Amino acid sequence: MAKREKIQKMTKDEIPSSEPLGDVEQQDLATASATAQPDAEKRMVLTPEAKRLWDGNNLGIQTAGLYGPRESRPLGWHDLEDRSNFLDRPLTVEDIAELHSEDPSAPTDEVVCGFCQKTIGQPIVRTALVKNEVKREGDVVGDLVCDRDGNVVYRGQAVVVGRPMAVQPGHVGNCLFKLRDAREKTRQLADRRTVRDLLPSQAFDQAQARLEGVTATFAARKEQNSSFRDRIGFGGKGDGFNSPHRRATAGRQSRDPRERNIGNRG
Ligand SMILES: [Zn+2]
Numbered sequence: 001m002a003k004r005e006k007i008q009k010m011t012k013d014e015i016p017s018s019e020p021l022g023d024v025e026q027q028d029l030a031t032a033s034a035t036a037q038p039d040a041e042k043r044m045v046l047t048p049e050a051k052r053l054w055d056g057n058n059l060g061i062q063t064a065g066l067y068g069p070r071e072s073r074p075l076g077w078h079d080l081e082d083r084s085n086f087l088d089r090p091l092t093v094e095d096i097a098e099l100h101s102e103d104p105s106a107p108t109d110e111v112v113c114g115f116c117q118k119t120i121g122q123p124i125v126r127t128a129l130v131k132n133e134v135k136r137e138g139d140v141v142g143d144l145v146c147d148r149d150g151n152v153v154y155r156g157q158a159v160v161v162g163r164p165m166a167v168q169p170g171h172v173g174n175c176l177f178k179l180r181d182a183r184e185k186t187r188q189l190a191d192r193r194t195v196r197d198l199l200p201s202q203a204f205d206q207a208q209a210r211l212e213g214v215t216a217t218f219a220a221r222k223e224q225n226s227s228f229r230d231r232i233g234f235g236g237k238g239d240g241f242n243s244p245h246r247r248a249t250a251g252r253q254s255r256d257p258r259e260r261n262i263g264n265r266g
Helices: 002-014 023-034 048-055 077-087 093-099 174-184 204-231 244-254 257-265
Strands: 100-102 125-128 154-156 158-161 166-169 186-188 194-196 198-202
Touching (some): 048 093, 077 093, 093 125, 158 174
Antiparallel strands (some): 125 154
16 A cells, blocks of 8 residues: 555656646546556566467467357457466466467367368367456456366367267367357257257367266166166066167167168068
């Protein structure tokens, strides 16, 4: 507080006192003293090296619609400001890499786009999410969104989509947008709950982990359902009460494919 007063006093002292201040100048000075910090105290948000990455749109750090929606940028200047305030220093090249970089969990061999089926030649990227507001207890502005285990949560080019659900990569921009459009598609589970047929785009390892989580949940529910059917006497194979799908699956598994072909011809 003492420091701030001293700086404000200095600011006032710096105004040439030879001429009386006009109304507008007086007002400006009052506003400046009350709200803004003098430039000398303003924090540098990026080191010069980090600023070059930002200005050069390194790895598409400022590209609108990178992960969709089309008009939104993966990171804004306010994110950098919040992050810099949180870390209490200008952001370095390493800090920028933590926010936006190549996805180290992406496959290293040729990656084919899940939408256009062409190879993705550009590096696969991922971007962290900076907390810009306190949404729940314990949130600190400028901190990164993390999962329960403390791992940074990323947006990236991997989408969990399709039937069966699978991790699919997309070209940034339109392809990823189209892949993500499937988010509007829903399907109804046996218990009549409606679920979306897609998980948002993420880093590859996170998309894989989520897919495994969803698969495990489905498997557990299926197991629960079939043990319920067993208990009430509808569970046995070939008892005539299985669903058509189950019957078809069982038939495919037990029959020799050649036999099926013969059958089809007849
Ligand atoms: Zn594509």
